[in-house]
Amino acid sequence: MAESTESTESSRTRGRLSTRLRRERISSVWFTVAGCFAIGIFVLIVVTMVYQSLPLLQEFSVAQMVTSSNWNPGENQFGFLPAIVGTVYVSILTMAMGTPIAILTAIYLAEYAEGRMKTLVGTFIDVLAAIPSVIFGLVALLVVVPFVGNYLAPAFGSSATGQGIFTVSLVMSIIVTPFMISLSVESLEALPDELRETSLGVGATKWETIRTVLLRAAGPGIFSAVLLGFGRVFGATIVPAMLIGSQTQIPDSPFATGQTLPTLIVNDFGELMSLPLTQSALIFVGVMLLVVVWLFNFSAMLIRRRLKRRWQY
Amino acid sequence: MDRYAKQRLVGYLARGATALVVSVMLFVVGVTIFRGARILLTNPSIVVTPPGTQYMLRAEGGFLHAIVGSIFIVIPATIVSMTLAVSTAVYLQSDYSSERFSDLTNMFLNVLWGTPPIVYGVFVLTIIFATGARQSLLFGIIAIAIFQYPIMTRYTDEALRSAPDTVKEASYGLGSTRFETAQMTVRSALPGVIAGVIMGFARGIGDAATVLFTAGRSTNMPAGPMDGATTLPILIYENATSPNDELVAQAYAASFLLIVAVLALIGISKVLAGRFARYAPGGRHS
Structure with missing residues (x-):
């Protein structure tokens, strides 16, 4: 049993x-x-x-297409130069406006803010990062486009409709800033408190501590945050499509209309989808975006590794 | 300028930059909510009315098709993507793969994470061409799922990585298999996993570039998975530049719904993260 x-x-x-x-x-x-x-x-x-x-x-050869400025898919002319110039223009202008603000805000959040204020501002930035970009485009059509068209562009002596490179850059810098902030804050907060204490202990001011110690130690992280932000602006689609004016020309001023690589895809896919060569050209734009973003990611990783070794603490 | 003045100046600059960012956020949310709410209050029926036959020309009817499209595209996509993302993160963080393979996969995940959504859209479109199918709800789901996958995996992976090793060790020590240990690890990292899934959901519901070419921009109610559909972001994009004021008003109403949905998702993720913190060792007991 x-x-x-x-x-x-x-x-x-x-x-x-x-x-x-x-x-x-x-x-x-x-x-x-x-x-x-x-x-x-x-x-x-x-x-x-x-x-x-x-x-x-x-x-066609790649070199030929990238340097030609004739974009006329109906007649088999595929010059990507205007779109490339537009994309680079927008990216650089965006980063020029967004990066200082992002780093300063990250410094505030990581080094100045305390307690409830920190949670509040942090939540606001999370919310800003989560708002769909199409909503920024919609609000910008109401607010930024008339402002640029009626006041800002005339003040610089150029007549514009308000849609163009500058408008896109301004709105993109608003979109990409919270993204860079949260990555930078992460790398600033990962630093040990001993660094701050030692530096303040030998008599450095707060700014000297931030500049000479903290920004260096967190440098690799902040640098790759900026590069990732760059990649994000590079591939942004909806906001440029709404605000850039979509004219395939090489922009001659910041207020001129233009075209970026992603808007090229958006604007030409609808009507020209039936032409096999155009279809292929627009898919090639996607390949270019992929390669560039891949390069950005890869160099961000390499730089992070290099700087980490050089700026050791 | 002496060093103390400099220190003060930087303090002001940092506060000023933060104030600028916060006020921009409040302004954008405020404008959208204010205008959207006003339009919705004067004419609440546009939310539940399907579009008429002349929707893009004369703004007949409402935008129920976009709401239905958003729901039926993003929810299935999130479920598919969540399953894959959590499995990938478990594979990378538990003892299934070698460290070298994990590093390699992480590199590819980072690249996917940074890939512009429009590339995913074009990729799915090439699949549509290759298979000879039409743009439809189903391909919208596929595109959004691919788009969400790296986002969710990244968050989940980070959450699992920060789960304490003691959980794993204790579980193995009791003789559990890898699968059972993985279950315990996921449970102890549940707040982070849920936050990641909800972030992916929020990104998916707000993205237009991936579904622009894949779902079909239709202005009818979707009849089935192989029928063309549209989502709220696409509706906003198309209506925003329309000369018809009523369509622009509907874009604001749609933005209001979208922003409320995103804010609610963030709120839900905070609440759930607090609730599931009790599974984490040392977490709050409730």
Whole structure:
């Protein structure tokens, strides 16, 4: 009697163990599949898009397309120069306006703000980062476009409708700032308090501590935050499409209308989708965006590693 | 300028910059909520009315199609993406993969994370061309799921990484399998995981570039998964530049809904994170 209970018990535990092991094996297969998904989807995206842009690359050389300013897909002229210039123009102007504000705000949040104020401002910045960019575009059409068109552009002696490079840059700097702030705050707050205490202890002022110690020690993180912000502006689509005016020309002033690489895709996909070469050209724009953003990410990583070694504390 | 004056000046600058950022945020949210609420209060029926046949020309009817489209695209996409993202993070953080493979995957995840949404849109569009299908709700779901995946994985991965090792060690010590240990780790990091999923949801519901070409910009109610659909951000984008004032007004009403949804999601994630903190060792007990 006792023997039989023991045997059923052991068989039950063995049964449970085998179920557990089976579950373990099945889940292990699933997790491996999921773990490879990131690399798989990346490779799939690159391969599909390069393959689809091959028809264009067989007709024209990359160097020729990138330096030509004739964009006329209907007549098979694919010059990407205006869009490239527009994208670079917007990115640089945006970063010039956004970066100082972002770093100063990050310094405030990490070094000055305390207690309830810190939570409040932090929450506000989270909210700002979560607002869909299309809403910024809508509000900008109501507020920024008339302001730039009626006051700012005439003040600089150029007539403009209000849509253009500068408007896009202004709105993009609002969108990208909270993103840079939260990344910079993270790397500032990761620094040990001993750094601050030591520096203040030998008589440095708060600003001297920030400038010579904290910004250096957190430098790699802040630098890569800025680079990631740059990449984000580079690929922004909806706000430029709403505000840039979408004229394929090389902009001659900050208030001129223009075109960025993503807006090229948005504006030309609808009507020209039926032409295979145009379709291929617009997919090639996607490839260019992917390559540039990839370079940004990669250099952010490299710089972070290098600076970390040089600016050790 | 002596060094103390400089210190004061930087203090003012930092406060000024913060005040600027906060006031811009309050201004944008304020304008949207104020205008949107006014339009919704004078004509609340536009939310529940499907669009008429002449919607883009004469603003017949409301924008129920965009609300339905948003719900039926973003919720399934979030579920798919969440499953994949949590599994990937578990794979990377538990003892399934080697460290080198984890590093490699993390690099690719970072690249995916920084990839512009329009690239995902174009990628799914090339799939649509290749398979000869039409732009539809289903492809919208696929595009949004791919877009959300790196965002959610990043947050989840970070949450699992910050989960204390003691959980894992205790679990293995009791003879658990890797799967059971992973369950415990995920549970102890639940606040972070949930915050990540909700952040992904919020990004997905607000993104227009991925669904612009994949869902089909239709102005009818979606009839099924293979039918064209539209989402709230696309509706706002299309209506914003319309010469018809009524359509612009509807764009504001849609923005109001979108902003309220995003704010509610942030609130929910804060509340849930507080509630699930009790699973974390050393977390608040409730």
